[in-house]
Amino acid sequence: MSQTRFGVVAVVGRPNVGKSTLVNRLIGERLCITASRPQTTRHRILGIVTEGDLQIAFVDTPGLHGNARRQLNRSLNRAATAAITGVDVALFVVGAGRWDDDDALVRDRLREAGVPVIGVVNQVDRIKDKKTLLPFLESFSGQLDMEAVVPLSAWTGDNVEGLWSELRERIPEGEHQFEADDLTDRDERFLAAELIREQLTRRMGQEVPYALTVSIDRFEAMEDGRTGIDAIIWVEREGQKAIVIGRSGESLKAVGSSARQAMQRLFGTGIHLELWVKVRADWSDDARALRQFGYETE
Template sequence: MNTPNPESHRCGQVAVIGRPNVGKSTLVNALVGAKVSIVSNRPQTTRHRLLGIATVEGGQILLVDTPGLHREHGRYKASAMSRVMNRAARGALEGVDAALMVVEAGRWVDEDGLAFDVLRQAGIPVILVVNKVDRLKDKSALLPFLAEVARDRDFAAVHPISALKRKGLEALVRDILAQLPEGPPVYDEDEITDRSQRFLAGELVREQLMRQLGDELPYATAVEIERFVEDGGLLRIGAVIWVEREGQKPIVIGKGGARLREIGRKARHQMERLFGRKVFLEAWVRVREGWSDDEAALKSFGYE
């Protein structure tokens, strides 16, 4: 591992890779210091490749957040959405300087092995990030788990952390910087992502859908921003929530429109916090049959 010159500035791209629901987006948000990736307790919440910009002392880390790598079987078999997300995750490795492989403390499954194989083939330095250590009931099991996972696998460094509680991040940042080339920052200090406010608005609506409809419609909704207008100090935003069947519309809308209003209210509050201005948000629910298995539809919704 390179030893960084304390007087030099380092800058480079770092892919954040792992199976679904290990906390990749929570880690990106924690390192950036702001919410750029949406989170929920549902796997596959992240559907897009997204850049989070972490400007730290001595460098700038360009974090490429990705959908969770998963095997295409079971409910995801032959799904266009599944193929698009896996392509986005694998494509995130192109041109990066290093990668963070995120796993859950105390749990290694086949899809973790899939993620490691993909990274090994990429031939880049990999830092193992063992997340959610705060949830590990038997703390004495952590060291044997770390030793077992690292055995016969060539990691540049191993870091147990809690992204949610922001524990262990300072040491992780130091080791990330050690893997990056010397160079000036690519983005201004106050920039946190390469994505537009329009894109982030759609993601914040989808976050509320995942959180509030996770038991009923976890993967059957998409969001399209039809209107995004700056009106003085106010943002006027119109969002279309797409579902796949007529019978799903009343689930999103709720009795007397109550659920749709609650989704809009919480999304609006998140937007105002992120954008630093007042937001007027309107949302509608429409049907597009089979959109999640239609690559043309996915492209029109902004999926890469």
């Protein structure tokens, strides 16, 4: 009789190297929100894969970054650092052809944690001259004692199976911690808030996404079989509120429509979504507000 295996795998790296896209690709579901802006991921999220006797809990983490001036940024760094501690494997994700001070910060945190590391060079599809990739792989390999280095593209799926091969060899024996059909440890209220924030992040300008957070006031079954969701979009300034709402409410309507469709795909049910926009001044630098909105402050 074969032994079951279970492992926790943290996916870490600086902001905007495609960690969430990689987690979505590995679990085969669009669980973690993605956008082309740094610091889209703000919470640790488990994505769970069960393949027969093997079960892996992938931990998507906020991007580690050095310039953490506001309480929110420090909270994201704490969440990412805590996620590394005691895992079975850490995936150290970097962008192909680029290494900077934030990558070095991640390297140092991994060295301190002392966990097994697999290097992942993501976004290889963006490298036009593939001859430049080999020197970068060699340079990256020398940054840390790693079990393996895997070049891939989370966006296209190229060589993701190569990463799976490395992971399967390193997951220890252990009892499964989740049901076979579990996708995540997060509830639907959390996922609904994240899907709304994803659409806001994708549609807003440069600064507004960093001043946004979303809370869910109501999440309940309706008589017509749909799920009724009331959500509040919190911003820090009246001017940001006007941008989120848009002229004649068009921006907010577009966000609501896209978020509702995403929820229907994920939850498999009809959604009735109501959105409001409110101001809470400087919430991202207020420990009490951060706790209220579900961020880790200690």
